[in-house]
Amino acid sequence: MKLHHLLLASVLSLNTTAALAQHAHDHAPGSDNRVVLALTPDERVMILEEMRLFLDGVQKMTGALGKQAMPAVAEAARGMGRKLAHEVPPALRAKLPLEFRQLGASVHGDFDQIALDAESLKDVSYSLSQLSATLQKCVSCHTMYQIQGPALDARH
């Protein structure tokens, strides 16, 4: 790429960054435009518990990857696999949008695959790139949805 092309490209990307920052400013402080999943308190607790298991599993997995301990990598990944997708009560299931359920199922499926590949390939950087691709799905879902918690004034 010629120098002026490079300069133009970086000016354009600066403009995009500035536009994004401006967009963020347009929102009222504390506003959250994600789709709200209106769940009961118990349902919310159930989902958030599963989420914390995900975070715990990712922590274990990265720790094991750092030590190149592939059996432990597989164990941590499998813990987040389909077996974690325990029986979702039908009433809760019915409240979850199809896209939400599909993303969730796809994340569980990925972790089973990551476990299999960690065992057979024993390749740290391959496992890491798989983990990164799966974490992108966590990011996507969190960008789209929130769960309505107890009303703020009901907490006192």
Ligand code: HEC
């Ligand atoms: C299908 C959608 C979906 C996927 C996939 C998903 N999450 Fe979540 N997660 C949510 C929602 C919705 C919340 C609640 C967010 C809110 O209300 O602000 C949440 C909350 C969380 C929380 C907060 C838990 C708490 O106690 O408050 C953590 C941590 C978390 N997710 C981790 C993860 C990780 C790690 C992954 C991927 C391995 C993941 N999630 C994948 C939907 C998802």
